[in-house]
Every structure is written in structure tokens, then in C-alpha cells.
Amino acid sequence: MSDPIVLSDDPEVLEYPFNRLDGLITPNGRFYVRNHFAVPEIDSDSWRLKVEGAVDKPLELTLDDIKSMPTRTLTSTLECAGNNRIFLTPPVKGVKWELGGASTAAWTGISLADLLNLAGVQATAAEVILEGADCGEVKEEPKPPGPIHFARSLPIAKAMEKDVLLIYQMNGEQLSAKHGFPLRAIVAGWYAMASVKWLSRIIVSETSFGGYFQTTDYAFWQRQDGHPVRVPISRMLVKAEIAYPLPNQTVERNCRLTINGAAWAGERLVAKVEISQDGGASWSPAKLVGEPVRYAWQLWEYAWLTPSAPGKITLLARATDETGETQPLEHDPDRENYMFNFCLPVRLEVR
């Protein structure tokens, strides 16, 4: 297992080798990448961030302007909304993420809310659109005309939460080109399509944004009054992943092993993690490791005595969040090719 695993070159898609999990923070060089277009070449001297739309005072800021604002650092897990897609049968379209479409970093920058307050958000504001400098053609139907920028919106209430950041440092280092230099959003607790990279424009909008990455891609069908309605993906769902043992590994019988992994629940804390060795019929609690950090994954481990007889065994891990929401055993088909939070089987050979 090299680090990271290349899933696509153009655009660049890199998977974090999740079996390398050894702490809260993912090193920058292994942090997963999901780009949609080529990395834009940005000269930070000429780069400006525009803030416009339903604001009292439109802004055009340099990187130094932003760095001179009050700093905020937050440790947060990012996860691609398609993480774990390879576990689905029959297969669905999209990047075939295994376990590593998720990583955790300490992000340093400013609160988006501080910037919005500087511009003066008008009472009619409904959403805040985050626009990246990355741009290209897309293929999925319904296909928008011509090249488009990556862009996502947040409801105004979410955008004004102090924990939505615009960051220029990742784990204490200058943000790299592939992670969004010079500035990216971190929408802690939401799937990472909301954490727009290479930010160039912030538009305060009076209407609901219907952009491609909001309605066609990174959207799903939700039932409302009996009708499936198209809804943008937002909050991360509760999930546990097993880092060790690896799928298809062979383990010795009657052996003491430590199963370990991470669990996360978006905006919520993880309350418990459990392990099943019988396909979900019975569950045993795992031990949560370290202090809980809101928005960051929770490390956990489980002291396991392997079976006394040789044969096949499947491990499942299941997380429950602080509100009692827990993982299902099956994927909700309404969500199609996104938001996989069913318990992922780790099949092992006992010898």
C-alpha cells in the first residue's frame, strides 16, 4: 500500500490508505484528494477573494487582508460523499473509493461569518455560494452548457456558524495547490463537496442555488409528501471504519489481536462503537480512544480473541452518535451512489 493511492490522474483523485491510521491527524502527504477539474494555477499576489451579492459592502480582499483577520483553528474530518462506494453491490457509478475517501487535519484560517459580517449580509439573504477557481466541462446528464466552475451553496444559517472556516493552513503548513491554495472553505460536519477549494468568489444570494454540483451531482432523491425530491447532499452521516485487520487478511486462530479504526458523525460526537462477528446479530462495545473532538473522527479499538476454529469470518463495526442515530446494515437505495454509511464487512480467513 503506497500513500496515497491514485484513483485518477485527471482530475487528480487520491485515496488515503486507511490502514495507515495511527492518530487523529492525517499527514498532508497522505490526505485524500478529490478534484473535479485540473488544479488551477493561482498567483497568490494577484489573487483576490470577492464577496458580493446581497451585502451592504462588496469586498475584494488579498490573501494578506484575510490573514490579518482573527485566526481560527479547527480539527475536522473531511469525507467524500462517495467514500466506500466500492463496497456496494451491484456497483454504482462514480469513483470507487474503498475506506480512504476520508482524512482529518487541523485547519487554520478565519470564520466565514467574520467575513460576511464585514461585508454586511442583508436581511433578504438566503444562501451563500462558494465559488472555486477550478473550471471545466462536466459529463453527467443533465449537462450544463459550456465549462463551469465548481461551486456549492450553504444556507445562510449554516454559513454564519463560527465553525465554517476559510482556511490557508493545513496541519500548520501552507495549504498546497492540490488542497486548494491559497484559500479553501472547511464546512466542518458536512461532506467535503461543501469545502470548496481555490475560493475566488463568495456570493450572498437571495434565492436557492441550483448549480450543477448542487442539483445534478452531489444531490440525491429524498422523499417528501410521497414524492422523491432532489436535495443537495449536506451533513455527514454516522460511520465507523475498521483500519485493522485489512479486508481479506488471514488471521491466526485463538490469537489476541486489536481491531482498530475510526468513527465519525459529522456535526455530532460519536457516542459508541460496537463490533459484530456474526453479521450484525450481536454486538460488543469497542473502546473509544482519546478525548472526543467535535467534527474530527473518533479513534477506537477492540481487544479481540480470534475464533478457535479455522474458517471464514466477517467483522462489522457500527457507530452510534450522541443523538442515538446508528448505522444501518444495508445501503439506503434512495441515496443511490452517495452517502454510504451501512456497516462495511471486513471478511477474514481464520487459519
Place this chain on the structure above:
Amino acid sequence: MSDPIVLSDDPEVLEYPFNRLDGLITPNGRFYVRNHFAVPEIDSDSWRLKVEGAVDKPLELTLDDIKSMPTRTLTSTLECAGNNRIFLTPPVKGVKWELGGASTAAWTGISLADLLNLAGVQATAAEVILEGADCGEVKEEPKPPGPIHFARSLPIAKAMEKDVLLIYQMNGEQLSAKHGFPLRAIVAGWYAMASVKWLSRIIVSETSFGGYFQTTDYAFWQRQDGHPVRVPISRMLVKAEIAYPLPNQTVERNCRLTINGAAWAGERLVAKVEISQDGGASWSPAKLVGEPVRYAWQLWEYAWLTPSAPGKITLLARATDETGETQPLEHDPDRENYMFNFCLPVRLEVR
């Protein structure tokens, strides 16, 4: 040319033979049909219309209840949002309508507003969802899960206009099964996907409806702040169609002919119709025939002296509405496979 022209059997799609245009009203037997699923079998005795959602008093009404309410009759043109699609090169997906994805009838029923006032619309209402009893699977991506009902929403302001009707009579006859028996909406001035047939449920909603026929189908990309955003199709655009001569017809040289047709502009009146014989370089006014009827097409004619020399000639008709909006010569590619209102060429042979 038989009447009507069958474009599809399952679901039933019938085109009005537009060259049969001979007055304001299209006879019921020739009125175009665009169904999406099989015609639902409805027993009018057991049928009920439900009104629910953000209302003070949910309703469940019989057909007699509805017929006992104040009656309103309106003459209105309906047009499929894909009408004239066959004229587009290169071809685009969808039913290949020629000129007859449009027809006009006198519709009798009640104002939707009267019904909504009876139920008491709450101040939080944003939209009104009209749900048909017709139901089935759809194929276009992104494909919603399972069978869905045909459903469309109107902004609350539009829904409260007195000219949005729920009708049970079409040209003085009981509404037929294929046209939506026992009750259909007529959203005058909007493309006909809004005029939901076989109405079974009206939901007053506090949010924007993201149903399939609102976001995937019968929607288009509109530019907003530089981003294409997905918008439901709504208002009909200004358009003229030539009923005579027919495309590819041969006409005698030096001959007096009357070119005739209809023009419409949705919620607006048609102010003028013009004819071009030189590809749109010069235009001559046609004569509007009869009194203008808001929401209904405007008949027009043009006394033509055919060219003195044999050869090929292309006629164009162009309508302008009362606000000065006029037809373009080319299709706006942002609208993709819907809302064709470019001037349609009628190519003729002069001999």
C-alpha cells in the same frame, strides 16, 4: 395528414395536425396529447381531491363539491415545452414534435385560488404542488427511485392568480380520460407540463419542490452570477407558427396566396406578426385576425404574391409580444431540448 398524429402509443403522445388550423378553438378530437404514464383508471364516484399541507383546514372534495363552486371559463392555448423539437439540428432527445405540440380550448372549472382560500393558505406557504394520479417509472438520469407520480409546483403567487384553473370541461364537453378526467389544472400562459392532469392531491408546501418533473425533466440551465443553475420551465415564450403553406410544399410562381397561422406569447398578448422571405433580413407585417384573447393564440394571415422566378424559398414568421419581446433566429443552446421559439423555416419550391 390524419388527426391527430400518433407520436407514441405508450405513453400516449398525439400531435395536432397544425395545418388543420381553422379558428381559435382546436376540436377535442384533434387536441394534442402528451402523457407520461398510462392513463389512470379513475372512478369519478370514489375519486376525491385532497388539499393538504400548510393550510388551516385540509380538504377532501368530491367532483360534485368542486362543481358546486363558482364556475370560471377561460380560452387558453396549451403548448408542450418540447413543441417544434424536430426543427432543431443537430437533433436533441425527446418527442419529435413538429408544429402541433400546441392546441387551444375553452376550459371550464374553478379557480385554484378559490379552493386554496377555502382551505386557508398559511403565511409560511411558498409553493403549491399539483399531483396527478398517473404514476410510473422514469428513465432519465438522475433517475428517482421506484415509480413516481407526475407532479409540478407553482409559486404561491402564481397559484393564487384567478386564471389558474382546475377544470372538468373542455370545449363544453366533459373532460376525457386522456386529457385528465375528472379534473386537470390549466395554468394559462405556462408550458403545459404545469397543467397537471388527473389531479388527486394539492399540497401547499413551505419549501421549494424538487420533484423529477421540476428538476430533471422540464427544467433547464439558466445563467445566474455566471453559474448555470437548474430552473423549472414555466412561462411560454413568444412564438408564431405557419399553418399554410406546409413545409416542402410546391407553390406556383406569380401567384396570390394567403399565408396563415397562429402566434402566442403565454401570459402576454401578441402585438405583431411579421413574415420574412429572405432568411430574416427583411420583414413585412402580417394581419392579426380576430380580437385578441389573453392566453389564447392569435390567428394571423399574410397576403402573399409568390416570387416571379422558380427556385427555392424559405418563409419565416416572427411574433412580437406586447412588451416588445420578439423571436430569435436561433435556438438558445442553454435551453437544450426545450422552449424552442426560434423562427421556424418553411422551405418551399416555387415552380
